[in-house]
Amino acid sequence: MAPTLGKRKRITREELEQSSRASSPSSDSQCSDREDMQALFRKAFEAKFAPLDIEPVRKTQKVEESEEEAEEESDWSGISSSEDENETSNGVQVFDYASAHEPPTKASKSEMRAFMSAKPPSLSKSTVAKPVPKPKKEDDSVEAAHLKNDLELQKLLRESTLLSANAPTYSTRTGSTRERKDARHKLTDLHIQSLGAKKSIFEQKSMPMSHRKGIIAKAKMREEKRRAEAKENGITLEKERKTKKVFGKRERGVGGPSVGKFKGGTLTLSKKDLRGLTSSSGDKAKGKKGRRR
Amino acid sequence: MADETVQPLLQFEGHRHLTTRLLLSTLTGRPIRISKIRPSSTRPGLTPYETNFIRLLDSVTNGAQIQFSMTGTTLVYRPGLITGSAEGLGAMGGVLRHEIPRECARRGASWWLIPLALLAPFAKDKLNVVLHGEGCVTSATPAGDVSVDTVRTAILPLYKSFGIERGIELRVLKRSCAPAQGKSAGGEVQLVFGHQVRLPKTLHLMNKGRVKRIRGVAYAVGVSGSNNARMIDTARGVLNNFVPDTYIFSDVSKSPLITSSSRGKGDASGKEKGAVGFGLCLVAESSTNCVYSADVASPPQGGVTPEDLGKQCAYQLLEKISAGGCVESTSLETVLLLMAMGSEDVGRVCLGKDVLATEEAVQLGRDVKVFTGAAWGFRSKGMEDDEDEIVVSVVGRGVGNVGRKVA
Structure with a gap:
């Protein structure tokens, strides 16, 4: 065939094998020589002693052997063929499953407790924990997105009071940086309170007593006003929550007097203290007893 | 006592199936006489473990009468009421401690436990027995007894299908193995059986499943x-x-x-x-x-x-x-006896031919017939693929627990 430009002609497998065989003829001949030698030795050995039952390795060798052993077949019937590995000489098939076995896995602790306890293990219910079906990847991502959106929506609803027109000072849209900062603090406060803070961060810790009193009074007044208006309009409000007054024993200094006030070397007793001292304690006890009965 | 003397003694011979016969006698309340117990042996009469079992039977029942002959080759047993571990009758603090001496080490603890568990549902009160001593072997023994673990995991769960499931425990307090000649085992097992019934439910077990x-x-x-x-x-x-x-x-x-x-x-x-x-x-x-x-x-x-x-x-x-079958040979006695002691109804259970065609199963059927008067019915399972299985129909006795008229 005339050589053509363009694609090279594809080399077939046979050609390749032929070429490789041709390249190393010596090795093959050597190999066959060795086999012949082995066969000769073997033949000599078998002529002198018992025949060997080596499994034929090569096909060529097997053919030779079958020719050689044709004449010796008569005194060579004792050894069975080794082709069937499962079959031993007396025809009993042996299966060994122990060899092919899986890596050991341990049962769960709860299952062990259930089985090894004193009670007879219950038959009906399966103690094996069923594997939780894993959600598919796309489902997972969609779910996650939904959850995220949900959270954001809830947050927005909670903080929408800050954006309302009624409280323009906290609006984030109006320009000044101070107001924006304020809104941010307010947001943080809301967050913290929703997470379970006891009081707002805007609550001033220390201030003049009169101021605090004023603030409390004002809040109280506002609340009363709201309630009064609601009552007039016939609106039912939430129940008033009364804060319990705590009457604890006042913390006193060590070594101080148990009654009155010690100042400037004199113990001063107030009228209240005097009342507490002079009033007979028996009355109280009597009253208590009476109530109990 | 008068009616007991009227009841004729059921006659048995031989030392085989002794526990089954004593069990059936106690459950049905019929006195028995077993003669020719190893008459030609060099050590005639009852073996130590058999006498020990009778002693255990005596301690969980009230009013039982046991008489041996001089050589021990004849035994007359008049059963009493099964009381369980009632206070004051050998039980201390609700627990009955039963010692198995060293001579009895040939048998495993399951040899005592399986019949005891069969008596327990028909007892008057809760049963709580501790087996201990030098002859208490918790493992399987060369004599063919199963281990205590098999009793717990393979036999006791079967009571559930008879409606007996609450308060059953089998604790292995000390494990022990079968000792060689002249050595001792020293195991300790506690059987708590807290569910007493009037009558076990009728069982229909036809499909063995997979x-x-x-x-x-x-x-x-x-x-x-x-x-x-x-x-x-x-x-x-x-x-x-x-x-x-x-x-x-x-x-x-x-x-x-x-x-x-x-x-x-x-x-x-x-x-x-x-x-x-x-x-x-x-x-x-x-x-x-x-x-x-x-x-x-x-x-x-x-x-x-x-x-x-x-x-x-x-x-x-x-x-x-x-x-094959729904019940294997180890638990055969338990299942069939509970069925025979059930309500007056026909229960059915599917058994493999090889399981049923043993000496124990056949003799059990004969003994049950002698005690209750009702024989078992056999028929092969209709399906072609299960030709190796036989359906055994057992008629319950319908008397059940005498000590528990209401339950």
């Missing part, structure tokens, strides 16, 4: 825990191919110390160690709650590798499963 899981306990007493691991490994190697849900748990315990008054010379404290060994018990459970079990333990003289035992036990389990 084996869905295999569990097991490997125990080593006084020997290395690696024996357990080796047994488990081999057994799992065999069984995992059939049932992937195969788990075998390991229990390693020390050899129990035995305080013996008779032999205080060896140790200054007068204590000696009990027998050592290891064993494996396997339980296969089918989808319809049928149970098959296998049990193998190392012989007292030793010389067996754990691998061999594991393989043997796994093959034994496979053999039991291949025998």
Whole structure:
């Protein structure tokens, strides 16, 4: 065939094998020589002693052997063929499953407790924990997105009071940086309170007593006003929550007097203290007893 | 007492099936006379473990009369009421402690426990018995008794299908293995049976289902825990191919110390160690709650590798499963006796031919007929693929628990 430009002609497998065989003829001949030698030795050995039952390795060798052993077949019937590995000489098939076995896995602790306890293990219910079906990847991502959106929506609803027109000072849209900062603090406060803070961060810790009193009074007044208006309009409000007054024993200094006030070397007793001292304690006890009965 | 004397004695011969006959006598309330107990043996009469069982029977019942002949070859037993561990009748604090002496070490503790568990649902009160002593062997024994673990995991769960399920416990307080000649075991087992019924429910067990899981306990007493691991490994190697849900748990315990008054010379404290060994018990459970079990333990003289035992036990389990039927030979007596003691109704159970065609099963059927007057019905299961199975119909006696008229 005339050589053509363009694609090279594809080399077939046979050609390749032929070429490789041709390249190393010596090795093959050597190999066959060795086999012949082995066969000769073997033949000599078998002529002198018992025949060997080596499994034929090569096909060529097997053919030779079958020719050689044709004449010796008569005194060579004792050894069975080794082709069937499962079959031993007396025809009993042996299966060994122990060899092919899986890596050991341990049962769960709860299952062990259930089985090894004193009670007879219950038959009906399966103690094996069923594997939780894993959600598919796309489902997972969609779910996650939904959850995220949900959270954001809830947050927005909670903080929408800050954006309302009624409280323009906290609006984030109006320009000044101070107001924006304020809104941010307010947001943080809301967050913290929703997470379970006891009081707002805007609550001033220390201030003049009169101021605090004023603030409390004002809040109280506002609340009363709201309630009064609601009552007039016939609106039912939430129940008033009364804060319990705590009457604890006042913390006193060590070594101080148990009654009155010690100042400037004199113990001063107030009228209240005097009342507490002079009033007979028996009355109280009597009253208590009476109530109990 | 007058009516008892009117009742004629049921006559039996031979030492075989002694526990079954005593059990049936106690459950049905009919007195028996067993004669020709090993008459031609060099040691005629009852063996120590048989007398010990009668003693146990006496302690859980009230008003039983037992008479032996001089040689011990004849026994007359008039049963009493099954009281359980009632206070004041041998029980201390609600617990009845029963000692099994060293002469009885040939039999495993299950030989006492299986009949005891059968009596318990018909007792008047809760049963709480501790078996202890130098002859208490918790493992499987060469005599053919199963281990205590098999009793717990393969026999006691069957009571549930008879409506007996609450308050049943079998605690292995001390493990022990079968001792060699002249040695002691020293195990301790507690059986608590808190569910007494008027009548067991009628059982209909026709479909054996398919084996869905295999569990097991490997125990080593006084020997290395690696024996357990080796047994488990081999057994799992065999069984995992059939049932992937195969788990075998390991229990390693020390050899129990035995305080013996008779032999205080060896140790200054007068204590000696009990027998050592290891064993494996396997339980296969089918989808319809049928149970098959296998049990193998190392012989007292030793010389067996754990691998061999594991393989043997796994093959034994496979053999039991291949025998078919809904009930295997170990729990046959329990199931059939509970059915016979049930309400006056026909219960049915499907048994493999090889399971039914044993001497124990056939003799059990004959004995039940003698005691209750109702014979069993047999018919082959209609389907073509299950030609190896036979349906046994058992008519319940309908008397049940005499000590519990309302329950």
